[in-house]
Amino acid sequence: MRGVQEGKGVAPTYCTQVYVEVDYTPSVSNTAPTNDSLTFTNPYGGDGNDAVVDDSTEWNFRAVVSDTDGYTDLTTVVLRLANSSDNTTPYDALKFTWTEATDAFSETADTQNAATITSTGTDSTCATNTCTLDFKIKFNSSFSTQSTNYNAEFYTTDDAAATDEDSYTDFYQVVPISISVSSPADVSLGTITGTGTSSTGEATWTVTTNNPNGYKLEWQAGTATMANEYSDTIAAYTPAVADTPETWSVASSDSEWGGRLKSTSTDYASGTWGTDDSSNAKWLNVKSSALFQIASRASVATGSDEIVQFKAEVGSSKFQPTGTYTVNVTVTATTL
Incomplete structure (x- = not known):
C-alpha cells in the first residue's frame, strides 16, 4: 500500500487585469481673419466721399480681407453703413454681406429702402490667402438726411468663428442730384x-x-x-x-x-x-x-x-x- 505524503500538492494561481485608457486630441490652430482695407473707389468727381442718388450709378466700396489659413477659411464679410436710421455702432440699418461658400453678395438690411447691391460673383477675386470684394451699391432718393458724412464698418468671420472688425470715420455721404x-x-x-x-x-x-x-x-x-x-x-x-x-x-x-x-x-x-x-x-x-x-x-x-x-x-x-x-x-x- 502506497501512502500519501503530506505537504505535497498543486498551488493555485490568481490573475488580476487593470485597463488604462489613453486619449489623444490633436491640436488644430486657427488664425483670425484680417481686414486689410476698405476703400470708396469711385466717388463723384474722382475724389472725396460723395455718392449721388441717381439710382443708376454703381458706387464701389472695395473690401480686401485675408486669412493665413487660406481664403476658403473665410465665412462672411459684412459691410455696415451708418445712416440717419442707425448712426450708433454696430450699424444695423444698412448692411451688405458676401458669403464665401456661395461666392454671393446680398443686401441683409435696408430699413429705408434706399439702396440696391448689384455685385455678382465676378466682383470677388480670391487667391491663396486674400479676397478682394467689390460691393457695388446704387442709392436712390429714399436715402434720408443726405449731404451728411456717415461712418462704415467692415466685419469678417471665419469658419472657426474668429472675427475682425474695423471702423472708418466719415467714409461716405449721399448727395442729391443737382x-x-x-x-x-x-x-x-x-x-x-x-x-x-x-x-x-x-x-x-x-x-x-x-x-x-x-x-x-x-x-x-x-x-x-x-x-x-x-x-x-x-x-x-x-x-x-x-x-x-x-x-x-x-x-x-x-x-x-x-x-x-x-x-x-x-x-x-x-x-x-x-x-x-x-x-x-x-x-x-x-x-x-x-x-x-x-x-x-x-x-x-x-x-x-x-x-x-x-x-x-x-x-x-x-x-x-x-x-x-x-x-x-x-x-x-x-x-x-
Whole structure:
C-alpha cells in the first residue's frame, strides 16, 4: 500500500487585469481673419466721399480681407453703413454681406429702402490667402438726411468663428442730384441796314450737374416771331424739313430769324449743327410750340459752355419796317 505524503500538492494561481485608457486630441490652430482695407473707389468727381442718388450709378466700396489659413477659411464679410436710421455702432440699418461658400453678395438690411447691391460673383477675386470684394451699391432718393458724412464698418468671420472688425470715420455721404445753368446777358444782333443783309449775335449758357448720366439743354421761344414796338414782325426761320438744321437760306421776299449751336461749345454735335461756323454752319428756327434739344452729354458736367448763335436777315426785296425787334428765348437744362 502506497501512502500519501503530506505537504505535497498543486498551488493555485490568481490573475488580476487593470485597463488604462489613453486619449489623444490633436491640436488644430486657427488664425483670425484680417481686414486689410476698405476703400470708396469711385466717388463723384474722382475724389472725396460723395455718392449721388441717381439710382443708376454703381458706387464701389472695395473690401480686401485675408486669412493665413487660406481664403476658403473665410465665412462672411459684412459691410455696415451708418445712416440717419442707425448712426450708433454696430450699424444695423444698412448692411451688405458676401458669403464665401456661395461666392454671393446680398443686401441683409435696408430699413429705408434706399439702396440696391448689384455685385455678382465676378466682383470677388480670391487667391491663396486674400479676397478682394467689390460691393457695388446704387442709392436712390429714399436715402434720408443726405449731404451728411456717415461712418462704415467692415466685419469678417471665419469658419472657426474668429472675427475682425474695423471702423472708418466719415467714409461716405449721399448727395442729391443737382443741376444749374447760367443766365447770360441779352443778345444784340446789331443793326440791319437796308435789305439783303443779316446780323448775328451769341450768348453762352454754362451747365453744371453732378448727375453721372448727364444732362440735356433745350431752347424754346416765347413767340415764334420777333416783333417791334409797332407790332411789325420778323418770321421764324423755315427749314425745308421740320426740326432739321440746315444751311442758312432766306428767300428775297422774306425776313426771318433763327439760331444754332456754335462749334466751340463744350458739347457740340457737328452732325447736327455743321462742321464749322461759316459755310458749313446749320441753322434752325427756335420754336415757340415745344422745347427742342440743342445739346447733351451722358456724364457729369463740371461747367459745360454751350454757345448759341442767333441770326436775322431781311431779304433783298423785302420791306422791313424800322424798329427794335425782340423775342424771348428760354434755355432749359434737365438731368438725364
